[in-house]
Amino acid sequence: MKCGAIKMLKAKNRLGLVFFPAFDWAISPTHPEREERLLYTQDQIFEEGINDIEGIKFYNPNIASNKDIERVHFCVPSVEDRATTSHMISAGGAIKAAEAVMEGEADKAFALVRPPGHHAQRVVYGDRGFCIINIEAIMLENLRARYGHRRVAIIDTDCHHGDGTQDIYWNDRDTLFISFHQDGRTLYPGTGFIDEFGGPGAIGYNINVPLPPGTGQEGFLYVLDNLVLPILDEYKPELIVNSAGQDNHYTDPLTNMNFTAWGYAELNHRLNPDIAVLEGGYSIEGALPYVNLGIILAMAGLDYSHVREPDYDPAKLKQPQKITEYIKELCETIYKRWRNKESIAQEIIKGKEEIIRKRNVYYDTDGIMEYQTQRFKVCNKCSGVNMIESTSDRGMPIFAVTIPQDACPSCIDEGYKMYKEADAQNYFRIYLQDRKNDIFFKRHL
CATH class of the missing domain: 3.40.800.20 (Histone deacetylase domain)
Structure with a gap:
């Protein structure tokens, strides 16, 4: 130095x-x-x-x-x-x-x-x-x-x-x-x-x-x-x-x-x-x-x-x-x-009720492969409730819902409904992350 x-x-x-x-x-x-x-x-x-x-x-x-x-x-x-x-x-x-x-x-x-x-x-x-x-x-x-x-x-x-x-x-x-x-x-x-x-x-x-x-x-x-x-x-x-x-x-x-x-x-x-x-x-x-x-x-x-x-x-x-x-x-x-982001956004979401994002995520340190699908609701009042279905090559499938901080009443209701109606027989864990109200729920078999 x-x-x-x-x-x-x-x-x-x-x-x-x-x-x-x-x-x-x-x-x-x-x-x-x-x-x-x-x-x-x-x-x-x-x-x-x-x-x-x-x-x-x-x-x-x-x-x-x-x-x-x-x-x-x-x-x-x-x-x-x-x-x-x-x-x-x-x-x-x-x-x-x-x-x-x-x-x-x-x-x-x-x-x-x-x-x-x-x-x-x-x-x-x-x-x-x-x-x-x-x-x-x-x-x-x-x-x-x-x-x-x-x-x-x-x-x-x-x-x-x-x-x-x-x-x-x-x-x-x-x-x-x-x-x-x-x-x-x-x-x-x-x-x-x-x-x-x-x-x-x-x-x-x-x-x-x-x-x-x-x-x-x-x-x-x-x-x-x-x-x-x-x-x-x-x-x-x-x-x-x-x-x-x-x-x-x-x-x-x-x-x-x-x-x-x-x-x-x-x-x-x-x-x-x-x-x-x-x-x-x-x-x-x-x-x-x-x-x-x-x-x-x-x-x-x-x-x-x-x-x-x-x-x-x-x-x-x-x-x-x-x-x-x-x-x-x-x-x-x-x-x-x-x-030009607004025009790009209109082109992407035009006529769509949701955007689906499929991803494979590799955990290189632990050698785990995750298979994930994200679904984002297209909402004209807020960012839109979204959910994740995920599993790994070691099992442990999950269903997770996120209610965004700016969520409208409709998206809040929809998020809680998705969480409550998710079938626990199909998932290792089911999560709800309510960012609007700073609440987190988790349930499992």
């Missing part, structure tokens, strides 16, 4: 930091997602004197409750069977970050927690992409339950497509989800294309920016300035959340991008999120300590211009002109789709 120790500084923005390395949980002792991901960061931020800066405050995480998880997920067979204590504390760390902001104790907050969560979808049979429960979504729905509904934008800057967050907010126009990531044709989870545009109640409010391998600082900041920020200006969210994955870094062992620690800091400075939550990032020594430091300084409103990795070489990281031109054309195409 070339910036030297930081002393006698005062943050321009009061910043809350929640730190939780999850010492007792790892997929395996040598797996990329293990406690060292944050231990090197801990050493770095203490070495640089971050804890001595006036206006930066460290918080201990909360522990998420089962109710927090059930606002978001259908865990099969239960929350207790799927989520470990470490996962509940990771989600609780994100909740604590949001709480610090909402209670006015901090202007901004950054949850440096693990395990990550953005690949965890509405249905959870196991671990996929190192994720079991979706910590940003759990944080957001806890925030809405406690402080009132908010119009929120989630900007996912992880190198892997945030397919779990996309699934959770697929039909929610009050949650704009933008993910820019390495093209799914070249990287797990193989999703995140521009035609994945949202459900019938929120067409256009799910935006994917699949970037080519080799994208560097120039490309990421171009996407931010010429696509993400203009869309945010038009959407006008009340809160901005950065799903702050760090595996776009040029040293990451799982990806093929060329982003830098300074670039991450600059991105956060320009994006200006209220809350950031750590997601992926597996260059444990070469990237995370420097990237996290840069993000902390940027969110605190402090100078991050000297944040550099020891092996930083701009000549080696220069983005090819071919990639630059591709990204410009991609951004133009996506922005036009955003501006």
